[in-house]
Amino acid sequence: MLAALGLLVPALTSAQTHWAWLSVGASGAAAAVLVLDWWLRRRSGPRAAGTAVVDHQVSGGDQPAAVEGTGDDTAKSPPDQAHLEPGEEDVDAADALVVSELTDEVRVLDERPRYHLADCSWLAARPSLGLPITEARQLGFTPCAVCRPDATLAALKRAQVRAEARQESRQEVGRDQPAEPA
Template sequence: MLYIVLLLVLAALGLLVPALTTSEHVWAWLSVGASGAAACVLVLDWWLRRRSRYEAAVAPMAAAPVSLDQKISADDQGHLDRVPTDTPVSPDQGTEPVEEDTDAADLLIVTDLTAEVRVLDERPRYHLAACAWLDRRPSLGLPVNEARQLGFTPCAVCRPDNTLAEAHRSDARS
């Protein structure tokens, strides 16, 4: 879409040159028409992007459920009180999803993996690329072992440690 806008703007500029060098007004009106068409294409592109974001937000989340039968430490209880696990958390709300409770066996596997995870600037969690909590926010890809070394912790919505450890185990079996 942006290429179409660029072509229309260049056409408007090209039509403006004969409008200024000749005394015919038709070239100026054609230039204005091309500029208006470029503006319409920009508005259409904005509307389509906005609609696709809305549809993605409305789609049901494909997150693994958080097990409630696990022992909850006092530190984790504070996180659970702030962020309910049965409702999705939007990045726009300024709150973080709960940290994934990583199994020790999964932690040993993940610390050696170089699979890519996604992180957001100024946010403490790392996520899988398909995490619903990211919601198309600009993120940076890092190897999971580097993300852990930098102090990032796993997201409980997409459960990257569990998912990556399971994928590593299934690859090792094959």
């Protein structure tokens, strides 16, 4: 891209068109390299088997993020482990079915594969974005093993359904009772 820009300057300042054509060619070559890079990254997926994923963002402003999958996680102190991605929640099939029908909001972080509950300890003060859980799942996010959003939201939904059923049964019992004379 810089070469194309460098060739564009003489094309604009001189009357020779070959500089312009060289700039167009350099731009096309740069575009081809960018498309090839995009295609290779898309084809290999977010994590190729056996490779480590490096997070280039600086979390907290003071320490670089850790390399995932290096195998030396046990030697790290707890603050260093906060930079690692939490594991994926092992979701029960019944919970997954309940959660698939929910529209509750979960929190996601840009460039991170997990979705979280708003009070997740792993999220801490990280800037996050709220999404309906169905949209987060459609976008490929998976549940966090720290806050266990699928199990928690499924349990809340089941408790809500039980409370509504009790309320309905109380109302039906009240309707079946004969009115007391005044």
